Amino acid sequence: MLNSLFIKNYALIEQLNVDFKDGFSIITGETGAGKSILLGALGLVLGKRADLSILKNKEKKCVIEAEFAIKNYDLKNFFEENDLDFENQTIIRREILPSGKSRSYINDTPAKLNILNALSEKLIDIHSQYQTLELSNTNFQFKIIDALSSNQEIVSEYRLHLKSYQNLVKKLEKLEAFDRESKLQLDYNLHLLQELQKAELIEEEQEIIEQKIEKLNNVESIKLHLAQTIDIGSNEEIGIQNLLSECNSNLMKIVDFSDEYSEIQKRLESISIEFNDIIQDLESFQDDVVFEPTELENLNDRLQIIYSLQKKHHVDSNSELLKIQEELEQKVDAATHSTENISLLKEEIEAKEQILNELALQLHEKRKNTLQELKDKLETKLATLGMVNARFKIDITLSDTYTENGKDVLKLLFSANKGENYGELKKVASGGEMSRIMLSVKAILSNYTKLPTIIFDEIDTGVSGEISNKMGEIMEKMSENMQVITISHLPQIAAKGNHHYKVYKEDILEETYSRLKKLTKPERIHEIAEMLGGKDLSDSAVAHAKKLLN
Structure with missing residues (x-):
């Protein structure tokens, strides 16, 4: 239940802190005093979106905080699933900053608006005049029937399977579309793939071939410079090898005189050894440099194959060609196996349909068994509210279509007076009749749903006299099982509350403020x-x- 509500810097409210009790509470006040402001603030803390227009002082943040007693409402799993701290006295806080940013907290843990919305559905039902239109909404009508039929677990299981089924159907549609497209492209993709596979590409091959061709095209120059280098290094008279050898001999004669000389001699000897190895390698290179026209022709042919493939696929390297080859392999594989995959997916969909059909049939049978009970309860409630001739005609039939409510098609028709044709609620019921029907529905649901709090916002619109007295009695009866808070303009209803709050305006200097206080007797x-x-x-x-x- 709602224990308290704190509001700061919201609309006409500078600061307000109100404690609520269990049982039946009444809120009254003149039109425009701020009753709707209270509901607006409560709506914000429960997850509705806000804008800067709600700030009374545009330079300060708005803070709304609601405390709920939730010990007896089996909400621990919800808190665990959403990584929230469970507290018997749970505090939800919402802050709207002057910058327009919004922050939300559940027991001081930051929470997103969708989490607030999900939690609020388990804590409180705020009935506004607009919500009366829900009576004509098929989903709301199913909600009523399923509450009486204790179908909540079956509906939840059905919707989980329905979501999975819908995902499978979408997957099948995409796979079939892909299958059609891929088969149109299969021959072409297969040709491209075979062409690449025949080329037997190697990732770094292009660079290696280009180097070999460059070498073969410059054989004479390479041989000339290698020969000159070898001659400079190994000439018997002035070659570098001989000069290094002479240097080494000279140093050997003084190595015993100093460690420094010995060290420098070793370094020179190392250079000499390395240089000798270089000359040997150059001589080996010289032997290998041979102009081979056939090899050059083969390398050019191979390079032209690579260049041609790169141009065809609009790439610049073998690595990119190999990536395209891999993609083509996947496409060809998918195209050749898509029929098999489609068949397997259809089997999975058929199995899911069987589960959905079984659950939908369970829902259908349980709902059918509840229709008469719902009809009797509604007509009995409405009779106490002065609508003695009100009659409902409720019919449920099975269809071939899966909806979030199963496969049922629901037709709920209403007649308010004797001899009057049945019709849809929104077409044949007046505003006052809709209010009484909605109150009857809420009263019935309160016996089947474990909801802590319900707030009625002028549900007595369009009624007066003895009827309003009966409406008050129904809400008073509901308050035995849950906390009921009613905003009313009728004295007959206001008098039935266990607690009575008044909303009023107060002018201070040039500003108007909304106030709320609990009334004494x-x-x-x-x-x-x-x-x-x-x-x-x-x-x-x-x-x-x-x-x-x-």
């Missing part, structure tokens, strides 16, 4: 008397107010 008498007879209180209005409260 004398204040309740005064408020209800005003609701009965206006600001100028008469003795009869006061007496009537006392009678209503008693």
Whole structure:
């Protein structure tokens, strides 16, 4: 249940802190006093979107905080699934900053709006005048029937399988589209693949071939420079090898005189050895440099094959060609195996359809068994609200289509008076009748759903007199199982509350503020008397107010 609500810098509210009790609470006040502001603030803390227009002081942040007692409502799993700390007294806080940014917290843990929305559905039902239109919504009608049928677990299981089924169907549609497209392209892709496979490409091959061709095209120059280098290095008279050898001999004669000389001699000897190896390698290179026209022709032919493939596929390297080859292999493989994959997927879809059909049939049978009970309960409730001739015609038939509510097609028709044709609620029921029907529905649901709190926002619109008295009795009865908070403009309903709060405006200097206070018994008498007879209180209005409260 809702324990308390704290509001700061919201609309006409500078700061407000109100404690709520269990049972039946009433909120009254003149039109425009700020009753809707309270619901707007509560809606924000429960996950509705906000904008900067709600800030009273545009330079300060808006803070709304609601505390809920949730010990007895089996919500621990929800908190664990969403990585939240579970507390018997759970606090939800929402902050709207002057920059426009919004922050939300559940027990001081940051939470996204979708989490707030999901949690709020388990904590509180805020019925607005607009929500009465839901009566004509098929999903809402199924919700009523499923509550009476105890179908919640079956519906949840069905929807999980439905989501999986829909994903499989989408997957099949994509696979079939791919199959059609890939088969059109199969011959061409296969030709491209075979062409690349025949080329037997190697990743670094192009660079190696280009180097070999460059070498063969410059054989004479290479041989000339190798010969000159070898001659400079190994000439018997002035060659570098002989000069290094002479240097080494000279140093050998003084190595015993100093470690420094010995070290430099070793370094020179190392250079001499390395240089000798270089000359040997150059001589080996010289032997290998042979002009081979046939090899050059073969290398050029191979390079032209590579260049041609690169040009055809608009790439610059063998690595890119090999990547294209891999992609073509996958496409060809997918095209050749897609029929098999489609067949397997269809089998999986058929198995899922069997599960859905079984669950949908269970829902259908349980719903059918509940229709008469729902019809009787609704008509009985409405009779107490002055609609003695109200009748419902509810019919459920099985279709071939899967929806989120199973395979049922629901037709709920209504007639308010004797001899009147049945029709859709939104077409044949007046505003006052819709309010009474919705209250009856909520009263019935309260016996089947474990919801902590319900708030009615002027559900008494369009009714008066004895009917409003009966509506008050129904809400009073509902408050035995849950916390009921009602915003009302009718004294008959206001008098039935266990607790009574008044919303009013107060002008201070150049600003208007919305206030809320819990009324004492004398204040309740005064408020209800005003609701009965206006600001100028008469003795009869006061007496009537006392009678209503008693």
